[in-house]
């Protein structure tokens with residue numbers, strides 16, 4: 001299976017689905033999206049993803065034209081095409097539809113939005129990122145301030161990831177001019193200091209991660225305090241551990257920032273406990 005999708009009422013293998021070049025998602029990045037992890041055809045935290053999709057659409061004044069129930073039904077129909085056992089990703093994207101002639105101004109309100117859903121197998125990342133940990137690279141925070149909305153305008157994220165790749169790092173993390181580490185190009189960032197987990201305050205422009213919520217639950221279950229606190233470049237030497245969290249990667253230990261060791265330079269005990277608990281939650285809910 002290479003991937004199967006739904007595009008505005010058509011169900012087909014991905015290579016047989018085509019969008020119009022006049023789609024506002026293509027021309028303006030005028031759309032929102034979600035990525036959902038699936039195991040044994042069961043989507044993990046589907047409702048939270050659908051809720052965030054609705055919030056992202058509201059945030060860009062996009063009327064999705066489908067109810068939560070309709071979207072959920074599409075996801076479950078799509079999942080019939082996923083491997084019966086094993087892992088997969090579901091991708092959902094809604095754009096402000098097709099408009100001619102091209103115009104920045106919104107199209108007429110009766111313009112149908114473009115709905116694209118896809119599922120493809122996903123085996124996860126190599127085991128060694130969890131056992132050895134990863135290096136992260138830093139990239140200037142050049143994004144707009146509404147990054148709490150999950151829009152398909154991802155050029156800064158794409159460039160940050162490429163910067164990371166060129167430096168042999170797993171992730172590019174956005175850093176503000178005053179040394180604040182915000183989040184990864186596709187992940188939430190955490191630090192561990194004196195037994196407490198710290199993460200970027202939600203008042204900072206940052207994506208409200210679904211996995212962040214799972215990490216919060218894991219910490220509550222483990223009795224590990226979790227606080228919102230700005231993560232600063234100058235505080236690196238005082239962090240015992242750092243880690244990333246995302247739908248696709250769960251929890252990944254960060255052992256170096258731009259080649260400089262974090263803590264002991266290997267995955268720390270708090271991160272490993274949290275990873276274990278997050279995986280237990282994931283397996284329990286998708287078993």
Ligand code: PDD
Nearest residue numbers: 035185186187188207209210211246247
């Ligand atoms: N990215 N921050 C950003 C900028 C992200 O794009 C993502 C997710 C996260 C983590 O959010 P969540 O835990 O809800 O996946 C944080 C997805 C996986 C992507 O774009 O592929």
